[in-house]
Amino acid sequence: MPEQATAGPLQGIRVLELGSLIAGPFCAKTLADFGAEVIKVEPPGDGDPLRRWRRMRNGVSLWWHVQSRNKKSITLDLRKAEGQAVVRRLARSSNIMIENFRPGALERWNLGWEVLKAENPALILVRISGYGQTGPYRARPGFAAIAEAFGGLRYVTGFPDRPPVRPNLSIGDTLASLHGVIGALLALHHLQNGGQGQVIDVALYESVFNVMESLLPEFDALGVVRERSGSALPGIAPSNLYPCSDGNYVLIAGNADSLYHRLMTTIGREDLRDDPGLARNDGRAARMAEIDDAIGAWTAQRTQNAVLAAMEQAEVPAGRIYSAADIAADPHYAARGMIESVVAGDGEPLKVPGIVPKLSATPGAIRSAAPALGAHTDEVLREIGYSAAQISTLREAGIL
Numbered sequence: 001m002p003e004q005a006t007a008g009p010l011q012g013i014r015v016l017e018l019g020s021l022i023a024g025p026f027c028a029k030t031l032a033d034f035g036a037e038v039i040k041v042e043p044p045g046d047g048d049p050l051r052r053w054r055r056m057r058n059g060v061s062l063w064w065h066v067q068s069r070n071k072k073s074i075t076l077d078l079r080k081a082e083g084q085a086v087v088r089r090l091a092r093s094s095n096i097m098i099e100n101f102r103p104g105a106l107e108r109w110n111l112g113w114e115v116l117k118a119e120n121p122a123l124i125l126v127r128i129s130g131y132g133q134t135g136p137y138r139a140r141p142g143f144a145a146i147a148e149a150f151g152g153l154r155y156v157t158g159f160p161d162r163p164p165v166r167p168n169l170s171i172g173d174t175l176a177s178l179h180g181v182i183g184a185l186l187a188l189h190h191l192q193n194g195g196q197g198q199v200i201d202v203a204l205y206e207s208v209f210n211v212m213e214s215l216l217p218e219f220d221a222l223g224v225v226r227e228r229s230g231s232a233l234p235g236i237a238p239s240n241l242y243p244c245s246d247g248n249y250v251l252i253a254g255n256a257d258s259l260y261h262r263l264m265t266t267i268g269r270e271d272l273r274d275d276p277g278l279a280r281n282d283g284r285a286a287r288m289a290e291i292d293d294a295i296g297a298w299t300a301q302r303t304q305n306a307v308l309a310a311m312e313q314a315e316v317p318a319g320r321i322y323s324a325a326d327i328a329a330d331p332h333y334a335a336r337g338m339i340e341s342v343v344a345g346d347g348e349p350l351k352v353p354g355i356v357p358k359l360s361a362t363p364g365a366i367r368s369a370a371p372a373l374g375a376h377t378d379e380v381l382r383e384i385g386y387s388a389a390q391i392s393t394l395r396e397a398g399i400l
Contacts, residue, residue, distance in 0.1 A: 008035020009362040013188070016094040017041060017071070018078070018087070020048045022144065022170050023128045023204065024100030025067050026177035031096070031184065032070035033355050033364040039090065039380055040068065040371075044075040044400060047373040058346040065344045066352050068370035074381070075374035075400050082399045084110050089384050091119045096184050100128040103138045113199055123197040124187040126180045132203035142204055144172030151208025152215055159230040175207040232292070237284040238263070241321075242296045248304035252295060253317045255281060266314040267298040345369040374400065 013036040017028040025040070025048065032038040042048050048068075053061045076083040088111070091097060097116065099106060106112050106127075116123055127133055130142010131150075145166060148154050153172070158165040183200030191197070218224045226234075231241035231251075238260065239253040254263035257280060264273030272294060277283045284291060299307050304320060311318035322330070328351065333339050337354045344350040355364035377400050381391050394400050 007367075008033070008364050009359065010034045010036040013037065013096065014039070014094045016087070016090050016097040018106075019098055019100035019128065021050050021053075021100075022067075022173035023176045023180070023202075024098045024126075025050065026174055027126060027128065027180035027184070028071065028098050029067055029069065030177065030181050033366070034359075034362075035364070036096075038071040039094075039376070040071045040073050041076050041078070041087065042073055042373060044077055044374070044398065047073070047075070051373070057344075057348070060346055062350070065342075065346075065350055065370045069342075069352070070365075070367050071371060072376035072380060073371040073374055074377040077399050078109050078111070080397075080399055081110070082394060082397065086381065086384075086386075086394075086399075087111055088115065088119050090380075091116050091123055093384060094120065094123060095188070096124045096126060098126040098128070098180065098184075102141060103127075103129050103131075103133045117197060121197055122191055124184055124191070124200065125197070126184050126200040126202065128176050128180050128202045128204070130204050132206065133199075133201045144170040144176075144204060147172040147176070147204030147208055151205040152212045153208050156215070156226050156228055158228045160228045162228075164228065172204045172208050175211065176202050176204045179207045179210070232288065234288070235285045236281065237288045238291045238295060240292050240295070242292075242299040242307075244299050244304040244307055245301055246303045248320065250299055250304055250307045250311075251319050251321065252299075252307075252311060255284075257281070259316050260284065262314045263295070263311075263316045266310055266316065267295060269294050269298075340366055342366055343369065345372060 010031055015028055015031050015036045015038045017024060017038055017040045019025055028038045050067060051061055051064050053063055055062050076086055078084060113125055116125060130147055131137040131140055154164045154166060180200060180202045183202060187198050187200060215226050218226060233239045236255045239255045241249050241251050243249055254260045261273055272278055272291065308318055327333055328339060340352050340354045342350055342352055378391055
């Protein structure tokens with residue numbers, strides 16, 4: 001792994017990860033990137049299903065190498081009393097526990113908040129679920145796809161003449177994960193100020209709803225339902241995708257007043273630049289089609305590179321739409337450390353995303369590869385007081 005100057009700002013924080021797939025593990029992965037010791041609990045035998053999701057290499061998901069870096073893996077059967085006892089003992093020495101089971105699962109396994117709090121009053125329990133731990137829908141299963149729809153994102157995504165579409169990512173899971181990280185860090189700060197441990201209740205749909213900008217107040221105050229708008233951004237103009245003469249497209253965002261002025265100068269439309277009705281965004285928003293037609297007519301006569309060069313000269317934000325190949329080859333990604341070359345857990349080299357955000361004094365780091373299933377079981381159990389004989393007994397009983 002690349003050497004770093006610091007172990008990270010969360011060094012000394014122990015995180016117990018009980019979740020699987022995306023939301024809980026991404027939350028723990030983010031904490032691990034910044035120095036937390038993350039102990040990932042997986043079911044014996046198959047482990048986290050993410051180990052076999054999407055594209056595979058040497059029998060392991062390539063996604064796994066990103067999602068589970070910097071973690072330790074132990075195996076435990078949480079359905080059995082002996083496995084639950086191990087978790088309770090682990091909770092005593094943990095600062096944060098993360099789970100993304102359906103509400104009520106921990107309680108059925110004798111691992112509910114009251115039980116855990118009795119073991120460790122300072123514990124922070126991050127609970128990520130589809131609909132939250134309370135409310136009439138709490139018991140419903142909730143994957144990211146459903147949360148994105150319920151939270152309002154799917155309705156506004158796509159083109160107006162077609163059904164709603166999904167992003168080709170589980171963005172609802174990731175948004176929930178990041179809200180879980182925020183909650184955990186807030187709770188750690190509360191502890192440092194003399195407070196007690198607490199539960200962080202994160203709902204996938206609420207994490208989506210939280211980034212829906214003015215969706216609700218526009219409906220409440222004006223009765224306006226935001227609709228799908230393709231590549232445009234209604235109410236903010238100009239900001240759209242425009243065709244080029246070589247068959248490519250360019251994104252141009254000239255929606256600030258000064259940017260609009262420079263953009264219109266560049267495309268030779270001084271009439272639109274000097275029109276007092278278009279000097280501010282509210283006026284431009286009412287005439288979006290006219291402005292977009294003018295920009296599109298200009299870009300359609302030029303190649304993508306020529307348009308981008310003109311926009312850079314005018315200092316107007318513009319860009320092309322990047323694929324994975326574009327990202328991997330781009331010098332800015334490389335200069336910012338966003339393309340890390342590591343040796344993955346299968347022993348082969350792999351390029352993976354770098355650490356976000358960038359901290360100047362205590363940056364995060366990729367310190368270890370994603371672990372093999374149960375690679376740290378004996379080590380972790382010994383640390384919390386289990387003898388070799390006890391570990392052997394648990395393994396023979398199918399608990400590990």
